[in-house]
Amino acid sequence: MKVEQILAEIREANLSYLMLAQGLIRADREQALYRLGINEETALLIETLSPAQILKIASGNTLLCSFRMSDDLVWGLLTGHGKTAGDGVGRLHAAILMAGRHEHA
Structure with a gap:
């Protein structure tokens, strides 16, 4: 696997994860906290992200x-x-x- 391909897959995983997390939080906050392993403050932050912010955060090269x-x-x-x-x-x-x-947590 080339470095460029790995970075592209990390960005895709980040985007999928953030979209899933936001959807779970909005649908059922308590279940989301458990399933994602996050605290209330993190859930609030993820819930309020705009689509542009999600894209910007997901575009990093570190797996979230x-x-x-x-x-x-x-x-x-x-x-x-x-x-x-x-x-x-x-x-x-x-x-x-x-x-x-x-x-x-």
């Missing part, structure tokens, strides 16, 4: 979103590696762990 599952436990639960038990239980456990992290 990040993985919230930064530890091996959550990744193991989501992927089911090392377990033969039902997939739903692992996903539920991972969701509970991530919800606890949202409460601390």
Whole structure:
């Protein structure tokens, strides 16, 4: 992959993320806070961005979103590696762990 292509994909991901975030916040603020892993102040900022501001912010070369599952436990639960038990239980456990992290944000 060339650098130009990577930067273009980062800009596209940023634009998609900001548009999704704004839509989620406007539709259901509490769910958006949980699903995006953001606090109320960040939600208010994203909600009030104009389309021009979204385009300007998205055009940067730094990815705005990040993985919230930064530890091996959550990744193991989501992927089911090392377990033969039902997939739903692992996903539920991972969701509970991530919800606890949202409460601390």
